[in-house]
Amino acid sequence: MNTKEKNRRTSKRIGILCIVCLMIIAAVAVGTVLIHHKDMREVSSDLKVDENEQSTEMPEREQQVEDFLSNMTLEEKIYQMFIVTPEQLTGAENVTAAGERTKNSLKERPVGGIIYFSQNLVSADQTRTMLSNTQDYAKELQGLPLFLSVDEEGGSVTRVAGNPAFSAESVKPMAEVTSVEEAYECGNIIGGYLSDLGFNLDFAPDADVLTNSANTVIGNRSFGTDADVVTEYAAAYAKGLQANHVLSTFKHFPGHGATEADTHEGYAYTNKTLTELEQAELKPFAAAQQEGVDFVMAAHISVPNVTGDNTPCSLSETMIQILRENCGYDGIVITDAMNMGAIIRTYSASDAAVKAVSAGVDIILMPENLEEAYSGIYDAVQNGDLSEDRIDDAVRRILKAKM
DSSP states (O other): OOHHHHHHHHHHHHHHHHHHHHHHHHHHHHHHHHHHHHHHHHHHHHHHHHHHHHHHHHHHHHHHHHHHHHTOOHHHHHHTTEEEOHHHHHOOSSOOOOSHHHHHHHHHSOOSEEEEOGGGOOOHHHHHHHHHHHHHHHHHHHSSOOEEEEOEEETTEESSTTSGGGOOOOOOOGGGOOSHHHHHHHHHHHHHHHHHHTOOEEOOOBOOOOOOTTOOSSGGGSOOSOHHHHHHHHHHHHHHHHTTTOBOEEEEETOGGGOSSOTTTSOOBOOOOHHHHHHTTTHHHHSTTTTTOOEEEEOSOBOHHHHSSOOBGGGOHHHHHIIIIISOOOSEEEESOTTSHHHHTTOOHHHHHHHHHHHTOSBEESOSSHHHHHHHHHHHHHTTSSOHHHHHHHHHHHHHHHO
16 A cells, blocks of 8 residues: 555544544534433423412411411500610619519510610620520510610610620711621621620611701711711611611601700700701611501600601601601601600690501500500590501511511
8 A cells, every 4th residue: 555545544434533523522512412401491480489488478477477366365466565674673773683573574564675775784794694584484484585675786775785795896976987898797786796796676877968068966866967878877787786676767767967955854946847857867668668667666756847746756657657668667666665755744644645646656665664554555446546456566566577
């Protein structure tokens, strides 16, 4: 065989090998596509299963809420609508422990939650034990957890971090926060140490927009004067709390940053119209539902150019409807503390509680007198001034947050 013939045959063999290699590569590629397609179908199928599970989860949870609600007495439902101090609950002074007196008090008055202040919080171990015992009693007696709450904003409002015995990391005033990430970290730090102690509800962050330069009540507790910045930072802070299983609260609806006076002492108001409020103060509260905020606290300030009178917002059906309808908020609405001067100088504990619930509020915080406030609501239902449907509506929201 001559050299020319050999070269021809060699070229032919190389060509055949190339064709075979291409066929193998093509087969592998097709197989990979088919496998990938199969995997994607399996992933899609898994997602559909998850979606189905998710779609059935909410109705099941809602059914649990309805079942629990249907088995509650009127008395039990009304008591769930109160968050009180441990002293209000037990009648004792300066409560720093939870024993039989706390348990018996919860049996007689199965309130929805307890709020603790600096005098109740001595040390980390003492607080953990007190909260753990209290929660255990509630679950045993009511089959429900309590809202164990505190005002812990950072800055100057720190019941826990302000006490050196806790060694909790200090968080600076909100006015000094300069980014969404920093706001989240503030909530994350506070949520972390609150959760560790046993708290599950923080009355924070402050979502007030500082629109009145003469305001000293809120001051550096606010994220500032820009409504959009306040909204973003407050939402991030709330998510930081929630990452630690601590419920969040936007306060003080419709915006305490527009006032000068202090509702702790007495009457406070703003002359702004609804349109003016919507341009600034109401923006954070209008975002609360979308941002998943758990509570909104209604302030005792008056807005006569919106309501037509001096009724505090916490007792005003007009203002609560604005929160529900205009702002679209369907979470829990709680009053500011009802033992403040803006309330007790004008209303009895009974009248204030009835007016708040009638207005659409879900939880009464710290009534001046628990028994009078409870009896006022109970009697109002019995005589038809309040419907039991209104009570059920409030308790339904509370149960959803607890179950």
